[in-house]
């Protein structure tokens with residue numbers, strides 16, 4: 001991939017990634033030459049249609065499923081919405097109105113579940129413990145006779161913890177309950193296979209693995225009745241109206257194949273840098289890694305530092321050319337700390353001092369070392385100005401992070 005612009009150290013790859021050259025090049029012909037509408041009956045239209053069906057086969061091959069189980073969407077959020085609403089409606093036909101999920105899902109899942117609650121569904125959100133992992137035993141205990149769906153994310157977007165999806169899938173299959181996983185952070189980063197993982201519904205999004213934004217996939221196992229979110233034409237076997245975004249779909253498939261091909265060696269390289277970064281930041285006093293150290297995405301580093309505001313840390317890092325994320329939901333102007341950090345038991349004060357750094361294969365050892373030095377420095381600086389920190393140091397207040 002290309003050189004870095006403006007010497008920015010981009011460590012926000014969980015928010016979005018830079019498109020790969022391969023993905024961009026795969027898109028170009030579908031903007032220049034093969035631009036016809038796949039629903040058109042003329043020759044150029046039929047060429048586009050053929051390309052669409054071929055790319056569907058490629059995506060299916062990567063996920064380990066059949067082409068007719070692949071539905072192209074506008075991204076992860078749409079796939080999550082459609083998966084959950086479809087499973088809920090299917091359940092309701094059998095009088096099943098109970099859904100199991102976890103406390104630290106993405107808002108695309110949580111807000112859809114809230115919508116269903118308003119419609120009379122009962123939702124159980126499983127706690128995820130300090131490690132940020134939900135166990136198959138928890139799921140087993142929560143399943144009832146009227147459970148329509150279990151939805152557990154493959155890997156968390158804030159703290160990077162990987163869930164035992166294969167085991168949960170096996171359990172749900174045995175108990176006859178539909179299983180959805182939001183695999184947006186996992187696909188292209190760790191091995192995912194819908195057959196061996198026994199998932200019924202899976203969401204993924206291209207821009208999290210160096211593909212274009214605004215395109216994703218809903219995998220729905222054959223036999224599952226999808227409900228339309230978007231009504232209109234008969235695209236995607238009548239389940240998702242709207243002219244297919246063929247350039248984006250082509251870019252997504254190319255990025256997906258590239259990511260999966262590179263995965264075996266690249267995930268090791270990225271994980272080594274992740275560990276170097278975790279070790280470096282752990283040396284900052286009164287800091288704590290968020291979530292399991294071992295069951296963790298190769299590129300995710302998430303910390304809380306006591307006595308600072310994550311937002312201030314972000315801005316000062318940005319001044320130094322480091323693009324990071326707080327992992328907290330302050331973006332919307334609300335001052336509520338991240339629901340994910342609260343879910344793993346961080347108290348409000350600690351959760352406010354969070355930092356998420358997410359790496360890519362472009363991240364270098366030098367980037368990591370520069371970042372360790374910058375974070376160490378900025379945290380010390382912010383603490384030196386903080387009245388809260390003064391109280392902590394003088395023993396007037398007790399440290400929460402030892």
Ligand SMILES: *Cc1c(COP(=O)(O)O)cnc(C)c1O
Pocket residue numbers: 014015074075076077078080106108153155156157182183184185205206207208214215216
């Ligand atoms: C980014 C993300 C989404 C949303 O995907 P979009 O394509 O941006 O709509 C959903 N779930 C998780 C876990 C994500 O990280």
